[in-house]
Amino acid sequence: MSAPLPSPTVPRTSGASPEATAMIAVLAYSGITVALMQSLIIPLVPALPQLLGTTPAGASWAVTATLLAASVATPVAGRLGDMFGKRRMLLVSLVLLVAGSVVTAMADSLAPMVIGRALQGLAGGVIPLGISAMRDQLPADRVGSGTATMSSSLGVGGALGLPLAALIADHTSWHVLFWISAALGALALALVLRFVPESPVRTGGRVDFAGAIGLSAGLVFLLLAISKGPDWGGAAMTGLFGAAAVTLAVWGWWELRTRQPLVDLRTSARAPVLLTNLASIALGFSMFSVRLVHPQVLQTPVETGYGLGQSMLVVGLVMAPQGLVMMAVAPLSARLSRARGPKVTLMVGALAVTVGYALGVPMMSEIWQLVLISCINGVGIGMAYGAMPALIMNAVPVSETGSANSLNTLMRSLGNSFSSAITGVVLAHLVIGFGTATIPSLTGFQVVMIIGGLAALLSFALAAAIPQRTADAAGKT
Template sequence: MVLAFAGIVVSLMHTLVIPLVPDLPQLLNANPADATWAVTATLLAAAVSTPVMGRLGDMYGKRRMLLVSLTVLVAGSVVAGLAGSLVPMVVGRALQGLSGGVIPLGIGIMRDELPRERLGAATATMSSSLGVGAALGLPAAALIADNLSWHMLFWTSAAAGGIAVVLVHVFVPESPIRTGGRFDLTGAAGLSVALVCLLLAISKGADWNSRVVIGLFITAAVVLLAWGWWELRSARQPLVNLRTAARPQVLLTNLSAGTLGFATFALSLVLPQLLQLPVATGYGLGESMLVVGLVMAPQGLVMMFVSSLSARISQAWGPKATLMLGTAVVAAGYALGILLMSEIWQLVMVSCVIGAGVGFAYGALPTLIMSAVPVSETAAANSLNTLLRAIGSSVSSAVVGVVLAKMTTTFGVPSLAGLRTVLAIGAGAALAALIIASFLPRADHRATPSTTSEAGSPTDG
């Protein structure tokens, strides 16, 4: 529970500034384009830190790196809480983003410390905490922003992070399982450059000059190729073991995770707009951000409930079946959303159905990864999986932004057809994840991740 709480605290920071986004230029005395860096900085920092902290955890101790990540989160929250202008806000948000490795580190600790019969349910809950925190954080952030100073959002985050630090320090033991050796600094630098270029091109593509965006994509591709060569040929202890990552079970699980990340993020972009658009449009519901949060909050509760059920299904039928079930439910939820989008209760139902699918799918992902990698690479392998989910979400944000910008009404707001198109894209992406998952190697459904140091041969029986 302590590790799941830490994961929820970290996921809260992704939704922390959503109620503030329209007001950030005025609050920070900055132009709208610059103010978006308060969001972009967190995305970039999380992308860079997630694989790095995972590898450092495997090498020097997962609990130690978990405490470092949470401490940096607290520091970033304090900096943002004191901010009155753009630069300290961006610095604080970047520091918050550096805590992105907490969830894979927590999964690694669970694999090292928990008995097999408890491991599945625990890792499912930890994996789902990213979605749980995001869903529950929005109404809380909206309530604080509407009734208190906006600085209180960050002081609340700092307090929650401080509690997590204390709980981890008191209750979470350090695992003796470590890889040792030297950290792959060249690999970390190369992957960081590639990720920053890729995510900048995706997140800023609609605002920046097309030549700059194309240049960023080309740079990302070239650096990734060079980085792959380095990891395979030159690095003594690579940041990411690409040979392990190329195993069918790991590769297909990661591809499913990225595609599912694309699918699930579409709802968080459509639902708030549908709820907040004026009633005069004929389809908008004219509600406040607080109502948006309250509509989305049940999704997080459903994820939390389903995560334990996910582990039971994985134990009975195998994690492949659970992942396929989850992606199918997500697709069904989006299809339902295309038909039911005129009443608040309908949107709550759609959100809960999709949340259930996400809970099933995210609960299965770490089990699939851990049953195919050595215990010494647990945190690094789960970090890569978490990173691909985040990249999928970023791509989804860019695609949805383009669709909604092109399909507008005469009032300049997203049209009903545009919103339904995005929901259809989400359904299609979920079906694509289902198809990818169907090619996962068959495995003994009774198998569980091993806790021995040499575990990890693929379970593609």
């Protein structure tokens, strides 16, 4: 194996060291930059068929390609980080992000757009790699707040991408969006090179290529069934779900028998890890529900009696506070985890999201109401996302933190995907006539909010079932 890339060092002696502060800031910025890529394209989606000379179904691949690539890259990057170095894989991921942004910025047809978006998606492992690097390198008294901040960057970037993209798209060429994302990625790359040290914790060994291919294929089948199944029809959806089940079953059989698996399923089956990952799916589902409902309520015509008739820029500005709140509560999440344990923090966060949805069902008639509900959900999600890394890292060996955190991040993304699919089905069936078209009804929006609240409540119940002794130990790390 080649020698590690030269990098600075971060002492574990003082939580107030400027090196530790710089590392947290750089990794959080990198996480936000990667998360921005997920939402940056949303304001462009309605115009993509005309911009790229394709059909609406074809244009949707600009979103789907990123989702699929991220789902494949996240667990693989985490395992490779454990084996060969988290900093090294961070740099590889950011190079892919920059390359994808440049390809997309130069695109004028569907094929290069999809290729560029897929390359951007391959950077999806940055957040779990950053969390694992913090555990290995930060002073002990900064690990909790650092990982909570890094974990929340997933939501922050997603929330800030909407207003940024809408503002730029309204005033200049859409290509500028991706040139800006390339510049942001290049800055992250330079900062990681300068301020993030290489982790001394490595497992070495061989890459489980069969496991990587099996997991990638299973996830692609599953996510295609979720994202494309409704458009392709019942037979295709059933076939894709069946292919996913068979592929993932064979993959699991292989992982349990190989000496150096991509994902240690025995470790993942431990109650603290399993329950935290299941809670992550439920909370990821819940987090995405409000992000799907509020923009549509804001843009629905006023003439319906419940729509607010706002522009995409206003939508972005309404949704942005959620991300800012998530980042703001990260230190509070870390303090509560130190005092009461991350299990309690996860429960508090899930309960706050549940309350937000309960209030959000009747409160959709004014912009300030939507901002309030988004902020309440932001508090809950920020608290919960900050607690998850502590629960995961305490339950797995230090040598597996990269792969374990990557799996947890993947679970959140799967929750997002399930939310998108189920919300789409609900809103497609609960509609009203408007002119010559049909649009989602107020009842449809309220049903989605109720489902989101139930998902948050399920996350609370799963968190409550996490063994207390493990949770207490996690709060002390």
